[in-house]
Amino acid sequence: TSPQLDCAGRILRLDRARVMGIVNVTPDSFSDGGAHDTTEAAVAHGLKLVEEGADLLDIGGESTRPGAAPVSVEEELRRVIPVIEQLAARTQVPISIDTFKPEVMRAAVAAGAGMINDIYGLRQEGALDAAAATGVPVVLMHMQGEPGHMQADPHYDDVVAEVHGFLVQRLFAAEMAGIAKKNLLIDLGFGFGKTTAHNMTLLARSERFLELGVPMLAGLSRKRSLGELTGRDTPSERVAASVAAHLIAVQRGARIVRVHDVAATVDALKIWQAVEAVPTPRADA
Numbered sequence: 225t226s227p228q229l230d231c232a233g234r235i236l237r238l239d240r241a242r243v244m245g246i247v248n249v250t251p252d253s254f255s256d257g258g259a260h261d262t263t264e265a266a267v268a269h270g271l272k273l274v275e276e277g278a279d280l281l282d283i284g285g286e287s288t289r290p291g292a293a294p295v296s297v298e299e300e301l302r303r304v305i306p307v308i309e310q311l312a313a314r315t316q317v318p319i320s321i322d323t324f325k326p327e328v329m330r331a332a333v334a335a336g337a338g339m340i341n342d343i344y345g346l347r348q349e350g351a352l353d354a355a356a357a358t359g360v361p362v363v364l365m366h367m368q369g370e371p372g373h374m375q376a377d378p379h380y381d382d383v384v385a386e387v388h389g390f391l392v393q394r395l396f397a398a399e400m401a402g403i404a405k406k407n408l409l410i411d412l413g414f415g416f417g418k419t420t421a422h423n424m425t426l427l428a429r430s431e432r433f434l435e436l437g438v439p440m441l442a443g444l445s446r447k448r449s450l451g452e453l454t455g456r457d458t459p460s461e462r463v464a465a466s467v468a469a470h471l472i473a474v475q476r477g478a479r480i481v482r483v484h485d486v487a488a489t490v491d492a493l494k495i496w497q498a499v500e501a502v503p504t505p506r507a508d509a
Protein backbone atom coordinates (compact mmCIF):
# COMPACT_ATOMS: atom_id res chain seq x y z
CA THR A 225 0.00 0.00 0.00
CA SER A 226 1.44 3.38 -0.95
CA PRO A 227 1.83 5.95 1.79
CA GLN A 228 -1.13 8.14 2.66
CA LEU A 229 -2.28 10.57 5.36
CA ASP A 230 -5.63 10.26 7.11
CA CYS A 231 -6.64 13.89 7.58
CA ALA A 232 -9.63 13.52 9.91
CA GLY A 233 -11.25 11.12 7.47
CA ARG A 234 -10.09 12.79 4.27
CA ILE A 235 -7.35 10.64 2.75
CA LEU A 236 -4.35 12.36 1.16
CA ARG A 237 -2.54 9.82 -0.99
CA LEU A 238 1.19 10.31 -1.25
CA ASP A 239 1.72 7.96 -4.22
CA ARG A 240 2.78 11.10 -6.06
CA ALA A 241 3.71 14.68 -5.13
CA ARG A 242 0.74 16.69 -3.88
CA VAL A 243 0.00 20.42 -4.13
CA MET A 244 -1.02 22.41 -1.05
CA GLY A 245 -2.71 25.70 -1.94
CA ILE A 246 -2.06 28.70 0.31
CA VAL A 247 -5.05 30.64 1.68
CA ASN A 248 -3.91 33.57 3.81
CA VAL A 249 -6.80 34.97 5.85
CA THR A 250 -5.14 38.21 6.85
CA PRO A 251 -7.11 41.43 6.32
CA ASP A 252 -4.36 42.88 4.15
CA SER A 253 -4.30 39.81 1.92
CA PHE A 254 -7.74 40.10 0.36
CA SER A 255 -9.86 43.07 1.11
CA ASP A 256 -9.83 46.51 2.61
CA GLY A 257 -10.04 44.86 6.01
CA GLY A 258 -13.72 44.16 6.40
CA ALA A 259 -14.12 40.88 8.33
CA HIS A 260 -17.07 39.60 6.29
CA ASP A 261 -15.49 40.11 2.89
CA THR A 262 -12.22 38.70 4.21
CA THR A 263 -13.98 35.39 5.01
CA GLU A 264 -15.90 35.44 1.74
CA ALA A 265 -12.84 36.29 -0.30
CA ALA A 266 -10.70 33.67 1.44
CA VAL A 267 -13.34 30.97 0.84
CA ALA A 268 -13.67 31.97 -2.80
CA HIS A 269 -9.90 31.85 -3.18
CA GLY A 270 -9.72 28.40 -1.59
CA LEU A 271 -12.44 27.11 -3.92
CA LYS A 272 -10.55 28.55 -6.89
CA LEU A 273 -7.34 26.78 -5.83
CA VAL A 274 -9.19 23.47 -5.56
CA GLU A 275 -10.59 24.09 -9.05
CA GLU A 276 -6.99 24.64 -10.21
CA GLY A 277 -6.06 21.22 -8.84
CA ALA A 278 -4.96 21.75 -5.23
CA ASP A 279 -4.88 18.41 -3.37
CA LEU A 280 -5.22 20.22 -0.02
CA LEU A 281 -5.43 23.78 1.33
CA ASP A 282 -3.39 25.56 4.02
CA ILE A 283 -5.34 28.21 5.95
CA GLY A 284 -3.24 30.83 7.74
CA GLY A 285 -4.54 33.64 9.97
CA GLU A 286 -1.24 35.19 11.05
CA SER A 287 1.44 36.48 8.72
CA THR A 288 4.92 35.30 9.68
CA ARG A 289 6.65 37.82 7.48
CA PRO A 290 9.62 39.24 9.36
CA GLY A 291 8.31 42.19 11.35
CA ALA A 292 4.63 41.27 11.01
CA ALA A 293 2.43 42.31 13.94
CA PRO A 294 1.51 39.42 16.28
CA VAL A 295 -2.15 38.31 16.22
CA SER A 296 -4.13 37.36 19.36
CA VAL A 297 -5.73 33.92 19.71
CA GLU A 298 -9.17 35.54 19.54
CA GLU A 299 -8.38 37.46 16.37
CA GLU A 300 -6.75 34.44 14.70
CA LEU A 301 -9.81 32.31 15.53
CA ARG A 302 -12.15 35.00 14.22
CA ARG A 303 -10.23 34.93 10.92
CA VAL A 304 -9.70 31.22 10.31
CA ILE A 305 -12.62 29.32 11.86
CA PRO A 306 -15.35 30.60 9.50
CA VAL A 307 -13.08 29.94 6.51
CA ILE A 308 -12.28 26.38 7.65
CA GLU A 309 -15.97 25.63 8.32
CA GLN A 310 -17.06 26.84 4.90
CA LEU A 311 -14.22 25.24 2.94
CA ALA A 312 -14.59 21.90 4.78
CA ALA A 313 -18.28 21.96 3.86
CA ARG A 314 -17.78 22.97 0.24
CA THR A 315 -14.74 20.92 -0.84
CA GLN A 316 -13.59 17.35 -0.31
CA VAL A 317 -9.88 18.11 0.00
CA PRO A 318 -8.10 18.06 3.38
CA ILE A 319 -7.82 21.45 5.09
CA SER A 320 -4.59 22.27 6.94
CA ILE A 321 -4.35 24.97 9.64
CA ASP A 322 -1.12 27.00 9.55
CA THR A 323 -0.77 27.99 13.20
CA PHE A 324 1.57 27.58 16.16
CA LYS A 325 -1.07 28.32 18.84
CA PRO A 326 -2.47 25.23 20.65
CA GLU A 327 -5.92 26.81 21.09
CA VAL A 328 -6.13 27.49 17.36
CA MET A 329 -5.03 23.92 16.56
CA ARG A 330 -7.81 22.44 18.68
CA ALA A 331 -10.53 24.80 17.43
CA ALA A 332 -9.47 24.45 13.78
CA VAL A 333 -9.65 20.64 13.88
CA ALA A 334 -12.99 20.82 15.68
CA ALA A 335 -14.17 23.10 12.84
CA GLY A 336 -13.11 20.64 10.14
CA ALA A 337 -9.34 20.97 9.62
CA GLY A 338 -7.58 17.65 9.02
CA MET A 339 -3.91 18.66 9.30
CA ILE A 340 -1.77 20.97 11.47
CA ASN A 341 1.06 22.96 9.88
CA ASP A 342 3.26 24.47 12.60
CA ILE A 343 6.16 26.72 11.66
CA TYR A 344 7.43 26.36 15.27
CA GLY A 345 7.46 22.56 15.09
CA LEU A 346 5.18 22.25 18.15
CA ARG A 347 7.63 24.15 20.39
CA GLN A 348 5.08 26.59 21.83
CA GLU A 349 3.75 25.81 25.32
CA GLY A 350 0.94 23.25 25.04
CA ALA A 351 1.33 22.65 21.31
CA LEU A 352 2.57 19.04 21.56
CA ASP A 353 -0.41 18.02 23.71
CA ALA A 354 -2.89 19.95 21.57
CA ALA A 355 -1.62 18.37 18.36
CA ALA A 356 -1.56 14.90 19.92
CA ALA A 357 -5.13 15.36 21.15
CA THR A 358 -6.40 16.20 17.66
CA GLY A 359 -5.06 12.98 16.14
CA VAL A 360 -4.43 14.66 12.75
CA PRO A 361 -1.15 14.71 10.79
CA VAL A 362 1.32 17.44 11.77
CA VAL A 363 3.98 19.25 9.73
CA LEU A 364 7.07 19.96 11.85
CA MET A 365 9.04 22.84 10.31
CA HIS A 366 12.55 24.09 11.07
CA MET A 367 13.01 27.76 11.99
CA GLN A 368 16.10 29.47 13.43
CA GLY A 369 15.15 32.26 15.85
CA GLU A 370 11.80 34.05 15.73
CA PRO A 371 9.94 35.59 12.76
CA GLY A 372 10.64 39.09 14.06
CA HIS A 373 14.43 38.84 13.72
CA MET A 374 15.24 35.48 12.11
CA GLN A 375 16.49 37.12 8.90
CA ALA A 376 18.76 39.65 10.60
CA ASP A 377 21.93 37.60 10.21
CA PRO A 378 21.27 33.85 9.91
CA HIS A 379 24.36 31.75 10.65
CA TYR A 380 25.06 28.00 10.71
CA ASP A 381 28.26 26.00 11.00
CA ASP A 382 26.59 23.32 8.85
CA VAL A 383 23.03 24.21 7.85
CA VAL A 384 22.10 20.70 6.69
CA ALA A 385 23.41 19.01 9.85
CA GLU A 386 21.81 21.60 12.13
CA VAL A 387 18.40 21.49 10.42
CA HIS A 388 18.60 17.67 10.39
CA GLY A 389 19.41 17.58 14.11
CA PHE A 390 16.52 19.93 14.90
CA LEU A 391 14.04 17.82 12.96
CA VAL A 392 15.28 14.59 14.60
CA GLN A 393 14.65 16.22 17.99
CA ARG A 394 11.16 17.48 17.03
CA LEU A 395 10.16 14.09 15.63
CA PHE A 396 11.30 12.48 18.88
CA ALA A 397 9.40 15.03 20.99
CA ALA A 398 6.25 14.53 18.92
CA GLU A 399 6.40 10.75 19.20
CA MET A 400 7.05 11.03 22.97
CA ALA A 401 3.91 13.22 23.19
CA GLY A 402 1.89 10.42 21.61
CA ILE A 403 1.78 11.48 17.97
CA ALA A 404 2.13 8.40 15.76
CA LYS A 405 5.02 8.52 13.30
CA LYS A 406 2.55 7.92 10.43
CA ASN A 407 1.06 11.31 11.33
CA LEU A 408 4.34 13.24 11.14
CA LEU A 409 5.82 15.27 8.29
CA ILE A 410 8.93 17.48 8.15
CA ASP A 411 9.71 20.77 6.43
CA LEU A 412 13.13 22.44 6.08
CA GLY A 413 11.58 25.88 6.60
CA PHE A 414 12.91 27.75 3.58
CA GLY A 415 13.32 31.40 4.46
CA PHE A 416 12.90 30.91 8.21
CA GLY A 417 16.28 32.01 9.53
CA LYS A 418 18.21 31.27 6.36
CA THR A 419 20.13 33.21 3.72
CA THR A 420 19.59 32.45 0.06
CA ALA A 421 22.76 30.34 0.16
CA HIS A 422 21.38 28.36 3.12
CA ASN A 423 18.09 27.84 1.27
CA MET A 424 19.82 26.60 -1.89
CA THR A 425 22.07 24.27 0.11
CA LEU A 426 19.03 22.78 1.83
CA LEU A 427 17.17 22.45 -1.49
CA ALA A 428 20.18 20.82 -3.13
CA ARG A 429 20.56 18.32 -0.28
CA SER A 430 16.87 17.64 0.44
CA GLU A 431 17.36 13.91 -0.16
CA ARG A 432 19.52 13.81 3.01
CA PHE A 433 16.28 14.17 5.00
CA LEU A 434 14.46 11.20 3.49
CA GLU A 435 16.20 8.86 5.93
CA LEU A 436 14.02 10.39 8.67
CA GLY A 437 11.27 8.18 7.24
CA VAL A 438 8.46 10.76 7.05
CA PRO A 439 7.05 12.75 4.12
CA MET A 440 8.75 16.08 3.44
CA LEU A 441 6.87 19.30 2.64
CA ALA A 442 8.62 22.11 0.75
CA GLY A 443 7.55 25.76 0.76
CA LEU A 444 9.48 28.19 -1.41
CA SER A 445 6.56 29.89 -3.10
CA ARG A 446 7.29 33.48 -4.12
CA LYS A 447 9.86 33.78 -1.33
CA ARG A 448 12.52 36.48 -1.08
CA SER A 449 15.36 34.11 -1.98
CA LEU A 450 13.76 33.42 -5.35
CA GLY A 451 13.47 37.17 -5.85
CA GLU A 452 17.14 37.64 -5.03
CA LEU A 453 18.19 34.94 -7.50
CA THR A 454 16.00 36.28 -10.33
CA GLY A 455 15.86 40.01 -9.66
CA ARG A 456 12.06 39.76 -9.41
CA ASP A 457 11.30 42.24 -6.64
CA THR A 458 7.53 41.67 -6.66
CA PRO A 459 6.28 38.33 -5.26
CA SER A 460 3.73 37.89 -8.06
CA GLU A 461 6.61 38.01 -10.59
CA ARG A 462 8.19 34.93 -9.00
CA VAL A 463 5.83 32.28 -10.43
CA ALA A 464 8.34 30.69 -12.83
CA ALA A 465 11.02 30.64 -10.13
CA SER A 466 8.56 29.12 -7.67
CA VAL A 467 7.49 26.39 -10.11
CA ALA A 468 11.14 25.59 -10.87
CA ALA A 469 12.06 25.45 -7.18
CA HIS A 470 9.16 23.17 -6.30
CA LEU A 471 9.83 20.85 -9.24
CA ILE A 472 13.42 20.51 -7.99
CA ALA A 473 12.16 19.96 -4.44
CA VAL A 474 9.92 17.13 -5.67
CA GLN A 475 12.74 15.62 -7.71
CA ARG A 476 14.83 15.67 -4.52
CA GLY A 477 12.23 14.02 -2.32
CA ALA A 478 9.49 16.47 -1.32
CA ARG A 479 6.02 14.87 -1.27
CA ILE A 480 3.97 18.02 -0.74
CA VAL A 481 4.68 21.50 -2.09
CA ARG A 482 3.04 24.58 -0.51
CA VAL A 483 2.25 27.07 -3.24
CA HIS A 484 0.33 30.21 -4.22
CA ASP A 485 0.27 29.32 -7.92
CA VAL A 486 -1.56 26.00 -7.99
CA ALA A 487 -2.41 25.70 -11.71
CA ALA A 488 1.17 26.36 -12.83
CA THR A 489 2.59 23.94 -10.27
CA VAL A 490 0.08 21.21 -11.16
CA ASP A 491 1.11 21.49 -14.82
CA ALA A 492 4.82 21.26 -13.99
CA LEU A 493 4.29 18.19 -11.82
CA LYS A 494 2.29 16.50 -14.62
CA ILE A 495 5.45 16.63 -16.76
CA TRP A 496 7.49 15.23 -13.87
CA GLN A 497 4.93 12.43 -13.37
CA ALA A 498 5.04 11.59 -17.09
CA VAL A 499 8.82 11.20 -16.87
CA GLU A 500 8.58 9.24 -13.62
CA ALA A 501 6.13 6.87 -15.31
CA VAL A 502 8.72 5.80 -17.89
CA PRO A 503 10.02 2.39 -16.80
CA THR A 504 13.74 2.14 -16.18
CA PRO A 505 15.33 -0.06 -18.86
CA ARG A 506 15.98 -3.66 -17.72
CA ALA A 507 19.60 -4.29 -16.88
CA ASP A 508 19.82 -7.14 -19.40
CA ALA A 509 17.92 -5.32 -22.15
Ligand SMILES: Nc1nc2[nH]c(SCC(=O)O)nc2c(=O)[nH]1
Nearest residue numbers: 288341363365411413414443444
Ligand atom coordinates in the same frame (compact mmCIF):
# COMPACT_ATOMS: atom_id res chain seq x y z
N1 LIG B 1 5.12 24.21 6.46
C1 LIG B 1 5.35 25.47 6.05
N2 LIG B 1 4.50 26.47 6.43
C2 LIG B 1 4.78 27.73 6.00
N3 LIG B 1 4.12 28.89 6.25
C3 LIG B 1 4.81 29.86 5.60
S1 LIG B 1 4.33 31.55 5.67
C4 LIG B 1 5.57 32.42 4.80
C5 LIG B 1 5.35 32.44 3.30
O1 LIG B 1 4.48 31.71 2.78
O2 LIG B 1 6.10 33.21 2.64
N4 LIG B 1 5.88 29.38 4.93
C6 LIG B 1 5.87 28.02 5.19
C7 LIG B 1 6.76 26.96 4.80
O3 LIG B 1 7.77 27.14 4.09
N5 LIG B 1 6.43 25.70 5.26
